Amino acid sequence: MGQPGLKTGFKTVLKKPLVVGGIGLSALLGLWSATHSAEQPWDQWGLWILSGLGLVIWRWRRRYQVSPEQRPALTPEVLQTAIANGEKLLARRQSQAPDLALEDLAQELQALQQSASQPQALNGIVLGEKRSGKTSLLDLLPSQLTPGEEEKPLILNWQVVAAETPPETIAQSMADAHWILVLTTGDLTSAQWQVLEFLQTHHHHWQLLFNKQDIYPIGDRQTLWDQLQHQVNQLGNPNPVIPISAAPQAIQIRRYLADGQWEDDQETPPPDLGNLISQLQQRAAEQWESLVLGQQWRRCQAINQEVEERWRENRRTLALPLVEQAQWLTAGTALVNPVANLDLLTAIAINGQLVWDLGELYHQKISLSQAQTVAKEMGAILIKLGMVELSTQALGALLKSQPLTYLAGGALQGLSAAYLTRIAGLSLITFLESQSPDLSEPQWDWQKLTAVVKQTFEQNQRRAVLQGFFQRARQQLSPASPTTA
Numbered sequence: 001m002g003q004p005g006l007k008t009g010f011k012t013v014l015k016k017p018l019v020v021g022g023i024g025l026s027a028l029l030g031l032w033s034a035t036h037s038a039e040q041p042w043d044q045w046g047l048w049i050l051s052g053l054g055l056v057i058w059r060w061r062r063r064y065q066v067s068p069e070q071r072p073a074l075t076p077e078v079l080q081t082a083i084a085n086g087e088k089l090l091a092r093r094q095s096q097a098p099d100l101a102l103e104d105l106a107q108e109l110q111a112l113q114q115s116a117s118q119p120q121a122l123n124g125i126v127l128g129e130k131r132s133g134k135t136s137l138l139d140l141l142p143s144q145l146t147p148g149e150e151e152k153p154l155i156l157n158w159q160v161v162a163a164e165t166p167p168e169t170i171a172q173s174m175a176d177a178h179w180i181l182v183l184t185t186g187d188l189t190s191a192q193w194q195v196l197e198f199l200q201t202h203h204h205h206w207q208l209l210f211n212k213q214d215i216y217p218i219g220d221r222q223t224l225w226d227q228l229q230h231q232v233n234q235l236g237n238p239n240p241v242i243p244i245s246a247a248p249q250a251i252q253i254r255r256y257l258a259d260g261q262w263e264d265d266q267e268t269p270p271p272d273l274g275n276l277i278s279q280l281q282q283r284a285a286e287q288w289e290s291l292v293l294g295q296q297w298r299r300c301q302a303i304n305q306e307v308e309e310r311w312r313e314n315r316r317t318l319a320l321p322l323v324e325q326a327q328w329l330t331a332g333t334a335l336v337n338p339v340a341n342l343d344l345l346t347a348i349a350i351n352g353q354l355v356w357d358l359g360e361l362y363h364q365k366i367s368l369s370q371a372q373t374v375a376k377e378m379g380a381i382l383i384k385l386g387m388v389e390l391s392t393q394a395l396g397a398l399l400k401s402q403p404l405t406y407l408a409g410g411a412l413q414g415l416s417a418a419y420l421t422r423i424a425g426l427s428l429i430t431f432l433e434s435q436s437p438d439l440s441e442p443q444w445d446w447q448k449l450t451a452v453v454k455q456t457f458e459q460n461q462r463r464a465v466l467q468g469f470f471q472r473a474r475q476q477l478s479p480a481s482p483t484t485a
Contacts (some may be wrong), residue, residue: 074203074293082300083112089304093311096363096437100314105303112300116292118147121155122284123176127195128183129163133211136246137183140271147285154284163195171198175298178291179280180206185215186224188231200235202301203294205283208232209276210243214269242279245272312433319361323425326354328476331418335411335477347417351375354425362432364442377446378424381453387423392416394461398470415473422469423460427453 072078086109090102124141128134138160144153161173174180180199184192199206210228213221221243228241250266257263283291333346352368352375359366366374382388395415430452435442459465 074290074297076293079293079297079300080113082297083109086300086304086307090307092438093307097311097314100310102307102310105307108303109300112296116289116296118288119154119178119292120152121157122178122288122291124156124158124179124181125174125177126158126160126181126183127163127170127174128211129192132163132183132185133246134160134162134183136271137181137209137211137244137273140246140273142277142280145281145284147281147288156280163191167198170195174199174202174204175302176295178205178295179283180204181276182206182208183211184208184228185210185212187227193231196232196235196237200237203297205287205291205294206237207239207276207279208237208241210241211246213243214245214248214272239279242274242276244274244276245269247271311437315362315433316429319358319425319429322354322357322361323422323429326350326425327418327421330421331414331473331477334417335414347421348372348375348379351378351421351424354421355428358425358428358432359442362435363437364432364435365440366442374428374444375424377449378427378453381446381450382420382424385450385454385457387453387457388416388420390457390461391419391423394466395419395470398466411477414477415470418473419469423453423457426460427456430456 087106090106090109094100094102126134126138126141138158141158142156143158144155146153159173159177161170163170165173182192182196182199188196196206196208208228210225213224216224225241225243232239232241248269248271250268253265253267254262255265330347330350333350349372352372355374355378356366356368356371359371392412396412427449431449432442434448460469
């Protein structure tokens with residue numbers, strides 16, 4: 001909701017469900033009247049139709065605010081289950097890749113099993129969109145709290161994160177945070193709602209702050225607060241929305257003088273954080289175990305992601321030589337084979353073997369017949385997307401400037417065959433990385449594979465990448481460097 005004021009326009013009208021309902025109903029009634037002369041008792045139930053239609057439109061426009069799937073409450077038992085699952089995942093990946101270094105992550109998982117002690121410092125984040133007052137609030141937040149009368153002060157480490165930051169970066173920044181203070185200056189947008197859903201499902205302790213409330217009339221403040229509180233309740237967050245004014249706007253005042261005259265002036269009220277500080281103080285004293293538990297759970301999830309990332313990197317390191325071998329073998333065959341149809345059959349056979357080898361490497365069961373089918377589909381995708389012609393043109397331009405001395409007449413054919421095999425191989429690696437290695441066999445989604453091939457081709461069409469490929473081809477296809485077998 002924006003600042004109060006009379007606004008007109010198409011977008012403004014769409015925000016008023018009864019108006020939209022009335023216009024729609026009027027149009028329908030007009031059409032009905034034009035085709036039916038008999039009187040109809042619209043007056044008796046027309047208003048109910050109007051209200052119902054408006055409600056339906058309002059619900060459709062607010063569909064993003066459907067309550068998210070509620071996760072079970074985070075308890076020490078839930079954390080222990082997550083740690084046990086992480087250990088099983090680590091053991092599976094270690095058995096699939098014995099040379100994979102995972103000892104440090106195993107030690108971190110073991111450390112999470114120990115009972116958490118009361119922390120000496122808590123990490124907090126101030127999250128908000130542009131001009132929501134993040135910096136102003138940061139300057140007012142305390143740097144330490146005292147949980148108990150005889151306890152040492154608790155250090156608070158605050159960090160500002162912009163809501164426009166990429167989601168992956170936000171997730172990494174918030175993983176070790178104990179508190180998240182989320183700023184809004186009005187009704188929640190769809191993007192803000194998604195952020196709050198993420199915080200709730202990842203067991204974050206978050207507090208929604210209604211900042212800049214002073215710019216609204218008192219009646220509108222209450223309406224906005226009620227709406228925000230309703231949205232927070234939908235998410236299952238027990239913390240009430242706190243209205244604040246971190247940097248209040250100047251207000252007009254009138255000073256009366258001794259002679260009865262007056263003068264107008266402006267005065268800036270002091271910042272108002274409501275009961276935010278007292279709430280932080282109370283939660284630091286009473287909820288520190290829950291705060292630490294959430295951080296440990298997120299660390300466990302981060303370890304699982306790191307295990308998977310290292311496993312994928314390990315597989316890719318072993319997969320790239322297979323692609324290199326296949327591409328130069330395809331190139332050498334194209335150079336020495338004068339029959340085009342035999343070139344095609346040989347390329348399909350080589351690419352089929354590559355599919356099978358990559359499936360073995362990624363622990364995906366692919367039969368030789370399935371591998372041949374996938375190879376044919378990959379060839380069809382390359383042709384359908386026009387990549388054969390595009391690659392031939394790009395490589396032909398490089399060949400003219402730096403001609404190969406070995407079998408120059410068939411050099412372009414060999415280069416194109418090698419390049420397309422490389423595109424197919426890199427695309428398959430990316431596709432298989434997206435599949436769970438715990439599946440018995442890959443789930444072939446040709447539409448998804450086509451999108452992966454297109455993206456891979458675009459990435460490898462950059463001039464620097466093409467020139468690097470061309471230089472390696474000169475080394476591989478020259479007489480001094482026989483084709484890799």
